[in-house]
Amino acid sequence: MNGSPPADGRSVGEPRSARLNVAALRRAVQVRMWGGKGSGLPCDFCRVLVGPADVEYEVEAQLDGATVMLHFHPRCHDSWTGGEEPARALDRA
Numbered sequence: 001m002n003g004s005p006p007a008d009g010r011s012v013g014e015p016r017s018a019r020l021n022v023a024a025l026r027r028a029v030q031v032r033m034w035g036g037k038g039s040g041l042p043c044d045f046c047r048v049l050v051g052p053a054d055v056e057y058e059v060e061a062q063l064d065g066a067t068v069m070l071h072f073h074p075r076c077h078d079s080w081t082g083g084e085e086p087a088r089a090l091d092r093a
Contacts (some may be wrong), residue, residue, distance in 0.1 A: 019025035
């Protein structure tokens with residue numbers, strides 16, 4: 001994690017209008033990560049909004065040759081990188 005998004009103003013990743021399915025999320029490979037206040041976007045793992053009072057991990061990832069931005073709660077990111085399935089991790093919560 002380098003601590004801040006790109007300073008040169010470039011856009012990283014393409015905005016997504018659709019949710020990633022579990023199979024796509026499994027194929028995504030993390031490249032870089034930033035942490036900060038929640039953006040209000042849904043977590044790509046549990047699908048619950050990451051509010052401004054929450055910590056959010058924003059992840060630049062490669063998915064099928066494209067760069068995408070993923071948003072996670074810290075615990076969801078840990079579950080994703082640990083290879084857990086979203087439904088199984090939520091059952092433990």
